[in-house]
Amino acid sequence: MAAVGGGGLQGYLVRRILLALPVLVGVSLLVFGVMRLAPGDPAAIMLGAQATREDVERLRRDLGLDRPVAVQYLQWMGRVLQGDLGRSIPLGREVLPEVLLRFKATVVLTAGALVIAISLGLGAGILSATRQYSWLDKLSMAVAVTGVSLPVFWTGIMLILVFALTLRWLPSAGMASPYGGGLADLLWHLVLPAVTLGTASAAAVARLTRSSVLEIIRQDYVRAARAKGLAERAVIARHVLKNAFNPILTVVGVQVGYLLGGAILTETVFSWPGLGSMMVRAIQARDYPLVQGGVLLIATTFVLVNLIVDLLYAVFDPRIRYE
Amino acid sequence: MSSAAVTLAASAGRSSLAEAARMFRKSGSAVFGLGLVVVLGIAAGLAPLLAPHDPDAIDTARRLARPLTTGHVLGTDEFGRDLLSRLLYGARTSLVVGLAATALAAAAGSGLGLLAGFVGRWVDQVVMRSIDTLMAFPYFLLAIAIIATLGPGLVNGMVAVAIVNIPFYGRIVRATVLAVKQTEYVEAARALGVSELRLSLTHVLRNCLAPLIVAVTLNVGGMITALAGLSFLGLGVQPPTSDWGSMLSSSRQYMNVAPHVAALPGLAIFLAVLGFNLLGDGLRDALDPRLR
Amino acid sequence: MSRRRAWGIGLVLLAVVLVSAAVAAPPKDAMVIGLLAEPVTMDPPQITDLNSTRVIKRMFEGLTAQELGTYKIVPGLAQSWDISKDGLTYTFHLRPNVKFHDGTPLTAEAVKFCFDRQLNEQGPFYATGTYPYVKGFLGNVAGVEVVNPSTVQIRLKAPLTPFLQYLAHHSLYIYSPEALKKWGKDVVKHPVGTGPFKLEAWEPGVRVVLSRNDQYWGGAPKIRQAIYVPIIEAQARLSAIKTGEIDLTMDVPPDSLADLRKDPDVVVAETNSSAVWYVALNTRHPALKDRRVRQALNYAVHKDAIIRDILKGTAIVATTPLSPVYGAYHEDKTQRYPYDPAKAKALLKEAGYANGFDVTFYVPESGSGMQSPVEMGTVIQANLAAVGVRAKIQTMEWGAYLKKYLDGPDMAEMSWNPSIGDPDHMMYMLLSSDRFPPAFNAGFYQNPRVDELLRKGRTTIDDKERILLYREAQRLVMEDAPWIFVDHGKQVIVHRKRVQGFKLHPNFDLVLKQVWLQ
16 A cells, blocks of 8 residues: 555555545445435325325436346446536525535635634643643633533523524524625624534634643654743744644544534524435435435535645655555 | 452552542542432432422413412423423433443454454444444534434434444544553463463453443433434424433524423433543543543 | 543633624614424425425415415406406406516516426426426416416416406416526525515524515515524524514414513414314224214314313314305304213213213324314324224324325324415315315215315306305204314414514414504
8 A cells, every 4th residue: 555656655545545435435435325214205295295105216216226226226326426416306406506606605614614623722722831830821721611612502502592693693593684685694603603613613723732742742852942041922923833733633623524524403492494404304304416416515525635644644744645 | 361360450450440549539620510310310210209290291271381379380382291300201211211322332352343343354344334334424414324224213313323423433442442452461461371362351441441431421411412413303203202402402493482481391411421431531630640 | 531631621611602792783774583393395296394485485476375364366477357248268467567576577478487397297397396286276277378577367267256366376477487497406496586575694403584574565564574484393482582582383282372472572373273173983884884973083082172271272173164154155154063072972872882982083293284183183083082082193294194085094083274365166175075085085984065165166257156055065964963173263463562563374374564663
């Protein structure tokens, strides 16, 4: 494995991509299989209660559902590779534009949450690590463990209760006002959901950052730098952060994955028109093409994010390129 | 390995255990976490004795009573059922299922990790790729899809959440196995001719134990929350049984008139998870100072 | 990033939020409607969900229409019609000078095109969609012919009295053939009809914007724009209507109605509907096949308590499948199954079930018109437990639930909200032995006399005769108790005071063409 693609950054990238492909195939197989194992016939559900058996059979033939599962899978994959994700069964609309539109909303939410998670989490984590055992450290770690323990759907409900229903400062649902609005309107709607989703993440980031940074601070060369008389800030900036980059990057990468896939509950509580809430309904409607398309998109994004993270590792740490 | 070496290793383990316990007791938050977990356990175990009312007894005339009304310390829900009793019985459901799901995931995940770490080569690759696939699948969505296949219900919810968490344990155990395989005294033992199997039993598992205990404790909270999340979406327990998640879900439409019905179950989940997290932190600090 | 910078960003965000918190007052000529879910598709023959109909019924019309507020049939796109003596040929005279939103004229050709699309399986446009209602409503149609550009003729295979009602169903609405030819399958996003509103924009998941059709034959509506937003959470709909963010909505938590009725800016409008909520009982189940057992279950359930405490008065007790909205067709005997657990136990004992029995009770988590399915199911379960019947609840999400329901379950909740007002549509579909699973008579209920009455009702033309037939059928059904009859849900619409001229319609539609804003 080490030699494939050659040494250096390029080779590393090639090897990483090759490793990612089986994962994507695996994901497609998994979602395809699980959906078809679920009881419930998409044709019957779509036609509703008043359809006769012949109607349902005819629709199944039209949708290609009467062919063997393996054949269905290959046909679907063939079209996917050409960029065609098919049509949603109940909606009658094409899957790809539908999924991309909802994905955009989820990305907006994830980005907002990530901003909060990184700014609060990193800041708190680094500060705590550099002032270990101080009151600041204890307080921020207490807040962090609280944040990690709060169920995200409860936090959302409580925030709505306080800020939307009681104080009426912020809207309680949706991504935009009915009459439309620009960036300001979007941000206004984004605050509560992003805070809900972001605080859980921020807490996790803070804890992990703290332990990563602490580990580095204890290393000998940091002690040596301090002994040489470098100012605290310089020590942090020059040595600690550079070496903490790796684990912090890992943490951020994991958070992105969690946020993308885990925003479902937040989207439900806030009626945010994202991919997660759409997928829950698609699963319930046995809308195979939509579920498959959506999952494939999320998984591809996740894999891509991981790839970028790995690449950044390799850029900053040459040792890794030869793995 | 010679018996002398085994004794040395064992005694080193024993004294570090005492040392670990001492570290644990010193940490205020760890003890607090343990306290919460114990309270949770008592609430769950003694629910039939502690609950003032039958948790399923409907009294529609007394719906949504505020806390501190006569006969109902924490008030009632939308059916007039006593909230305190429902929370206590809910503790049973949440705790038992949370622990069961964790045990299931840990067992399955560890098994896979051991397999991958020991056998290596293509088995390792297959297991790791499968784990990567499982991890690339959006966490909660996978649980929902599994429920769609199995049908809603407590046991199915537990299975779904367990499956989704297998990769977590698989990776930890595999990493430990790989690390241990390379340490010197394993090589030394091999040089002395000890069989492969005994190596695993005496060294790998002991080394896995500490990180596994920490991982499990820190994971239980996540399992409880995930199960509550599934119930929140209506995919977990069935009525009239309730766990904290479904209590929270059905309370949403009464937030205006009776916020306590929404606040209390969530608070319960929070305290339970907090307890396990603090406990887990404390164990980690005590058992493996390097990780602190 | 330092903590200071994080604070800085936070402050900037806060400033932006507070600045934009000054939301503009709503425009004078546009209104916002909060729906439970966004429309699924805008192609009339393919629609099966209520929220899609609430939107498309503003853009499309049928040959016949329902008078606002009742189920009475009045002229729609056909201004008059003749029916042959044998009841087999219907001749429709179309309204002159009606145009579709794309400018093409409404002609008999266009009408024939729309019917043929669904009917003719070999036709060029059949494959552009799926048609759930074609068998039910057009199964009896022999052919559609163009007599002249403003006259179209429909021939039936057998006389069918409710046929004019069928033509008012949304699946038979008329749309522009040019639009279908142009868009094919994508016509689901490009609705072109003759109605008082047309589609201006549709952002999936966010909003649907309809704007006024100035060329509407019935006179342009007074409001310029109608905006539909999906708000899934009942709580969120409630707060949105209270703050005035939306102008009209439905299905707010029943507990909040008392508070809303006191609010001076808000109007709560209520009316009976044709909906019926019941629990279907499998007449082939060993215990449930005995009529006394089924009657016992009806006595055991405390329907008044359910309506009072869970539905907060937004329903009336159901004593027959047809609600009072059906006028003379409704059989108005006094309540047949008052709450009487003692009588229930006595009946059970008489039938040999003194110790009760076990049964699986299916409950959907949600679903169109299902009110509060889990809560009501829980109360029913408790009521039954009190007389010894052990019902084990199995909840399912709607998709899986529908499948289960059509499989003939032992005991399952259902709600039927017909959008057309003929009693045949409800009673034949649900209670005739022609409609055993996988059709909608889930309990395999069969009473030969009822079957005879229902079949006769489909072909009898004389109103008075029909009324007698259906009333007798209802009496028999009440006696046989194939269901636990629970309630007829009321329609409850909440709107802001500035919305004037709004009138409720029995099939849950939200009619806007006569509405104006203060």
